Amino acid sequence: MVSFSRRAFGASTLALAAGCATGTNSRGGASSSGANAAIGAYGLDLSAGDASVQPGDNFFRYANGRWLDTTEIPNDQRSWGTFVILGEKASQDQRVIIEEVALAGGAAGSVQQKIAATYNAYLNTDAINARGLAPLQEDLVSIAALRTHEDVIRAMARDDIPTNGPIVAFAGLDARNPQRYVVSFTHAGLGLPEREYYRRSDGEATRTAYVAYVERVLTLAGQSNGAAKARAIMALETQIAELHWPVADRRQRDRTYNLKSRAELRAIAPNFPWDAGLEAAGMGAATEVVVRELSAMAPLAQLFLATPVATWRDYLTFNLISGSADVLPSAIDEANFDFYGRTLNGQPEQQERWKRAVDVIDNVMGEAVGQLYVQRHFPPEAKAQMLELVENLRRAYSQRIDQSPWMTAETKVVAQEKLAAFVPRIGYPDRWRDFTGLEASADDAYGNAKRANKFNNDWATARLWRPVDRGEWNMTPQTVNASYNSVLNVITFPAAILQPPFFDPHADAAVNYGAIGGVIGHEMGHGFDDQGAKSDARGILRDWWSPQDVAAFQDVTGRLSAQYDSFEALPGLNVNGRLTLGENVGDNGGLQVALRAYELSLGGRAAPVRDGLTGQQRFFLGWAQAWRSKYRDEAMRNLVLTNPHSPPQFRVNGVVRNMDAWYEAFGVTPDNDLYLPTNERVTIW
Structure with missing residues (x-):
């Protein structure tokens, strides 16, 4: 998200x-x-x-x-x-189909070519390792250039790379008007699965392992002062988690439907750059929004503004690297699995690359x-x-x-x-869905991921401006x-x-x-x-x-x-x-x-x-x-x-x-x- x-x-x-x-x-x-x-x-x-x-x-x-x-x-x-x-x-069953398609190939721009290119590029770990961190550099530089909280919000709104943040917007069906889609806001921003992982007394070992993972990923990606940045990111996420609703409360559909005009949205947290974020996300024309966890929005907005931009840069850098781990060098991919697979779920071994x-x-x-x-x-x-x-x-x-x-x-x-x-x-x-406009290259796994993110996110957001497809x-x-x-x-x-x-x-x-x-x-x-x-x-x-x-x-x-x-x-x-x-x-x-x-x-x-x-x-x-x-x-x-x-x-x-x-x-x-x-x-x- x-x-x-x-x-x-x-x-x-x-x-x-x-x-x-x-x-x-x-x-x-x-x-x-x-x-x-x-x-x-x-x-x-x-x-x-x-x-x-x-x-x-x-x-x-x-x-x-x-x-x-x-x-x-x-x-x-x-x-x-x-x-x-x-x-x-x-x-x-899918592997058989995909590999037949990959073997047969297809005309440039055909769905067969896109399947083959995406699959082959992902399997080619030699090429991924050889390219190292080069595919990341442009995105790392863009994050390093952030200077204001509005810059941060615009970066969080990017639809092509993995980002994160305390407040998330998405396009979904309007629960009180099923004939339309509406922008909805919900809270997010955590690297651990849920708020209880930050709160329970029996979760200390997991939290320690998470900090070590954040440091490891930042260090592998060539970031300096990884240990200090990891501690700061954990402290920030802990503050975010404290403001999250309990997961059982988030199921309450009547409590999580709060329709607001844009003016009412701004009034929740007047200094928060709501408009800049919506504009950057391609949602700027929305006149109404649904706010899910209403009581959490103002304190989360305050936390966002009170947190130094430098901390948000480190936070976004980590989320970019961690969220892209499977199309980055094997050391980063293994570090990601070591925490999310072994530590969080007890899974001894990574799945074979073809399954992924x-x-x-x-x-x-x-x-x-x-x-x-x-x-x-x-x-x-x-x-x-x-x-x-x-x-x-x-x-x-x-x-x-x-x-x-x-x-x-x-x-x-x-x-x-x-x-x-x-x-x-x-x-x-x-x-069946039309994949015209999606581009894929047989030698660019990271680029394929970015292009796919943008294609699917843009498709989802475009639903805001068209009739509901039942x-x-x-x-x-x-x-x-x-x-x-x-x-x-x-x-x-x-x-x-x-x-x-x-x-x-x-x-x-x-x-x-x-x-x-x-x-x-x-x-x-x-x-x-x-x-x-x-x-x-x-x-x-x-x-x-x-x-x-x-x-x-x-x-x-x-x-x-x-x-x-x-x-x-x-x-x-x-x-x-x-x-x-x-x-x-x-x-x-x-x-x-x-x-x-x-x-x-x-x-x-x-x-x-x-x-x-x-x-x-x-x-x-x-x-x-x-x-x-x-x-x-x-x-x-x-x-x-x-x-x-x-x-x-x-x-x-x-x-x-x-x-x-x-x-x-x-x-x-x-x-x-x-x-x-x-x-x-x-x-x-």
């Missing part, structure tokens, strides 16, 4: 999503028999579980215990599990590769099957809303309108993920996640409903979670719940939040129930709805028993095995402190223990560790 610069996408991107089944035949995406399933006999890996564990004591281990005990996290990964494994497969090159292509022009990816890896019938599955889940969700014991009849009507208005996007966009995606088809956008009211399932273990057209219907059905329900659930529920069917941020409904919802979600607060991810480090509430509501409601959809798919018939497992048991095991994963301790700490998703074991155990059907399916009793009395179980939808 860059001060006064552009962040391309404003939609929420959520981990978890894929395809499922529609009944007892194969048409909807699942086979009644499970014959020819990619995993096991019908979609479950029965060798992965631990039969010595009672399902009511630890369902996550019951379903995955043997896998957890025998699987080692690869040295080039911070975690390992379903999402990472599918991501690795997607990377391999694939990621670069995906970030720069992923849709160009995505067109070829879906031709090879996403059969047309999968899209139709997924659309049918989404409609099955929509019908089940409608029933759950109607049956809600805590929602009033009037609010149910509006909720049903919103559910009916959901737009599913499956596999890939209907229109077909624009916030991820590429080869992304293993799914998302819900509350302003557009759309749910998105990219092609890469629509494969086993999430979606297998040959798997047992129960397994598919537990896996991809839970994911579809999860994404739908975001429309009715603690934040998504603040937007109506048209995506407008407004109060459409009665006070009675709000009170009832806060009561039930408060109890769910308290449950997750009690989960210990690492010794002394518990899940943050407020931070993870939206995702936990999505899981809780999504799996309830998926189960109802599975029951409806049976059409009144009894589910078959396979290997002694009932349909409900296979359903819950499908959910649990979709979430199997292992984390290094450092990566788990990072997840808990910064991420709105609960750790995987709690996304399994924390959900099923609130579902009556799970107790019935596995005979869970008060003697089991996960048992909750009926009156303590939380059912939201």
